[in-house]
Structures are given as C-alpha cells and as structure tokens.
Amino acid sequence: MTTRPAVLIVDAYSTKCSRCGKGTGIQDTHHTRLLSGWGTPDPRDKPCGQRFVAISTRRLGVTAEELRALRPDLPAYASGDLPAHLRST
Incomplete structure (x- = not known):
C-alpha cells in the first residue's frame, strides 16, 4: 500500500498538512x-x-506564483490545479 504524499496547504490564517489535516509551520x-x-x-x-x-491552497484567487514566493523550494499549485497523484482521496 502506497502512502499519499503530503502537500502544504496554505489558508488565510493557517497552514496544514494535506495528509493528516493538522496544522504545521x-x-x-x-x-x-x-x-x-x-x-x-x-x-x-x-x-x-x-x-x-x-x-497549494484551497483559496480561489491565490496564484501559483504567490505560493512560490512563500516556498520557492516546492512545486506550487493554485486551487484546483493539484495533479491527481497529489490529491486527497
């Protein structure tokens, strides 16, 4: 069984892990x-x-470029643009 990868999900006031849904830095x-x-x-x-x-983010209107500015070391995806292999089930 393969574990799905974790995506850093940015919101207006918090950041969380897509895998477990709990807050992170x-x-x-x-x-x-x-x-x-x-x-x-x-x-x-x-x-x-x-x-x-x-x-990534779930907030509409936040661009991948804005997310890249926050974490230039990670691939960035705007809301709804996550590739299938990174999406939650």
Missing part, C-alpha cells in the same frame, strides 16, 4: 510539529512526519 520541510492558526492543538494529536512535496 509554513517553513517546515516535514510535518514534525503541530501549529494552529486558530486555537490550540489537542495535546494528544501527533504530526504525521511526512515530507512536504508541494505547496
């Missing part, structure tokens, strides 16, 4: 810590540890 290369834009993470929650392979 925008500068993180792997999901090794929990952060939240609103509220405090549940202390029982754990990050999934996956390496981020791309950056």
Whole structure:
C-alpha cells in the first residue's frame, strides 16, 4: 500500500498538512510539529512526519506564483490545479 504524499496547504490564517489535516509551520520541510492558526492543538494529536512535496491552497484567487514566493523550494499549485497523484482521496 502506497502512502499519499503530503502537500502544504496554505489558508488565510493557517497552514496544514494535506495528509493528516493538522496544522504545521509554513517553513517546515516535514510535518514534525503541530501549529494552529486558530486555537490550540489537542495535546494528544501527533504530526504525521511526512515530507512536504508541494505547496497549494484551497483559496480561489491565490496564484501559483504567490505560493512560490512563500516556498520557492516546492512545486506550487493554485486551487484546483493539484495533479491527481497529489490529491486527497
């Protein structure tokens, strides 16, 4: 069984991991810590540890160029443009 890759998902006030859905830091290369834009993470929650392979957003109007400016080291995809192999099931 293959594990789907993790994409860094940027929102207006938070950043999260596409694999487990929990908050993370925008500068993180792997999901090794929990952060939240609103509220405090549940202390029982754990990050999934996956390496981020791309950056994207669900916000319409945010371009791939804007995302590349945030993380030039990752391939960037505007909302709805993620390749099939990076999409959640």
